[in-house]
Amino acid sequence: MTVKNFPRQSADGCHNLSNSSQTTTITSAGEMGARIFLRTWRLFTHERRSRSLSYLGVGVLASGVAWYHGIREASAARNQLDTSRFMADPVTPTGDLSKSPGDMKTKMELLILKIQSDFCRSLESVEDGTKFKVDKWSRKEGGGGITCVLQEGTVFEKAGVNISVVSGQLPPGAVRQMRARGKELDEGSLPFFAAGVSAVIHPRNPMVPTIHFNYRYFEVTNKNGSVQWWFGGGTDLTPYYLNEEDARHFHRTLKDACDQHDPSYYSKFKDWCDNYFVIEHRGERRGLGGIFFDDLDSPNQENAFQFVKSCAEAVIPSYIPLVKKHKDDGYGYAERQWQLLRRGRYVEFNLIYDRGTKFGLYTPGARYESILMSLPLTARWEYMHQPSADSKEGKLMEVLKVPRDWLNLQGK
Numbered sequence: 327m328t329v330k331n332f333p334r335q336s337a338d339g340c341h342n343l344s345n346s347s348q349t350t351t352i353t354s355a356g357e358m359g360a361r362i363f364l365r366t367w368r369l370f371t372h373e374r375r376s377r378s379l380s381y382l383g384v385g386v387l388a389s390g391v392a393w394y395h396g397i398r399e400a401s402a403a404r405n406q407l408d409t410s411r412f413m414a415d416p417v418t419p420t421g422d423l424s425k426s427p428g429d430m431k432t433k434m435e436l437l438i439l440k441i442q443s444d445f446c447r448s449l450e451s452v453e454d455g456t457k458f459k460v461d462k463w464s465r466k467e468g469g470g471g472i473t474c475v476l477q478e479g480t481v482f483e484k485a486g487v488n489i490s491v492v493s494g495q496l497p498p499g500a501v502r503q504m505r506a507r508g509k510e511l512d513e514g515s516l517p518f519f520a521a522g523v524s525a526v527i528h529p530r531n532p533m534v535p536t537i538h539f540n541y542r543y544f545e546v547t548n549k550n551g552s553v554q555w556w557f558g559g560g561t562d563l564t565p566y567y568l569n570e571e572d573a574r575h576f577h578r579t580l581k582d583a584c585d586q587h588d589p590s591y592y593s594k595f596k597d598w599c600d601n602y603f604v605i606e607h608r609g610e611r612r613g614l615g616g617i618f619f620d621d622l623d624s625p626n627q628e629n630a631f632q633f634v635k636s637c638a639e640a641v642i643p644s645y646i647p648l649v650k651k652h653k654d655d656g657y658g659y660a661e662r663q664w665q666l667l668r669r670g671r672y673v674e675f676n677l678i679y680d681r682g683t684k685f686g687l688y689t690p691g692a693r694y695e696s697i698l699m700s701l702p703l704t705a706r707w708e709y710m711h712q713p714s715a716d717s718k719e720g721k722l723m724e725v726l727k728v729p730r731d732w733l734n735l736q737g738k
């Protein structure tokens with residue numbers, strides 16, 4: 327089993343991992359991911375500091391800069407498209423975006439740029455001056471992305487907020503997989519467009535939960551020019567200690583966002599989330615869930631977009647209050663050890679089961695730094711660790727084994 331090769335890792339670093347002979351014992355399906363993981367780990371700890379990232383000043387033109395809402399107005403006054411609050415310039419040249427304000431590709435790119443900068447600035451606002459590093463990259467096949475990482479902060483040990491806007495040709499194998507999922511697509515290679523935002527936040531204090539979210543839009547064009555499009559995404563929470571009030575706040579905020587669009591969405595997407603983030607070999611969930619959906623192409627493109635927008639905008643109110651509430655809570659060695667152990671479980675899920683990670687890593691020329699950005703800076707494995715049922719750790723395990731109906735909807 328892949329993961330058993332890791333437990334010698336120390337709690338506060340990865341000195342043991344620099345012995346590369348350890349990696350040679352790793353066999354199994356996770357081999358490739360694990361190797362890249364180790365390599366990345368070393369990169370992060372030893373080389374990261376010297377790597378030349380493009381540090382874009384995050385000190386921003388003050389308050390007055392308004393995010394401009396009416397895309398339609400932009401076509402009248404082209405250079406009004408205000409990109410000054412974004413973490414970096416849009417991936418698509420601003421001139422091109424201004425020319426197609428009604429196109430979903432434009433709307434989605436502008437949405438994820440804004441979600442990224444709002445979330446990064448919101449996280450920075452609870453830090454003691456630690457800022458995001460901004461890395462803008464491009465892909466020779468088309469498009470690129472903006473990767474923002476905040477590492478070794480006071481509140482956040484590692485926070486990654488990533489957007490990507492890519493286009494090109496889907497290989498026939500990928501098209502076949504989409505056809506198998508019910509997409510009406512021709513066989514062979516087809517042009518595609520994908521834009522998404524994804525983030526994983528690992529706080530230092532074990533009383534502050536980890537959050538993950540991802541919202542994405544996909545388009546594939548058939549030979550006759552017809553376009554298949556869909557949205558996917560979700561937000562989920564992974565606490566180390568269970569606080570029921572926090573769990574209810576988090577789920578309530580997501581439900582409110584869903585309810586504005588369809589009264590059936592929250593329940594459906596909560597269940598989907600509970601069934602997705604499962605660490606199968608342990609029979610437990612990664613966390614307390616949230617919402618998760620894919621292949622959303624109804625009721626129409628604009629309404630689906632508005633739903634995704636509401637979900638993405640619910641991230642800050644669902645999470646930042648929990649950070650503020652708990653960032654100064656007291657904790658000791660035992661709580662920290664438990665946090666690291668649970669992060670190990672997070673890694674198990676991401677490397678063994680997460681489709682996004684696997685898809686990314688097996689793609690030739692994959693940008694593994696971004697794909698593995700979601701992994702925590704430190705984690706821990708302990709042989710046969712079993713918290714007692716009546717401990718605080720045991721209380722968390724209970725809800726990871728049997729997901730709860732946080733908002734008491736079944737009883738109504």
Ligand SMILES: *[C@@H]1O[C@H](CO)[C@@H](O)[C@H](O)[C@H]1NC(C)=O
Nearest residue numbers: 488489490522523524693696
């Ligand atoms: C984050 O960036 C990587 C490429 O560096 C990409 O593969 C991944 O899909 C991105 N995530 C999202 C949701 O944009």
Ligand SMILES: *[C@@H]1O[C@H](CO)[C@@H](O)[C@H](O)[C@H]1NC(C)=O
Nearest residue numbers: 510511512548549550551552
């Ligand atoms: C275009 O091609 C797709 C896939 O083969 C097909 O489902 C669709 O009906 C076609 N549309 C038109 C307008 O011919």
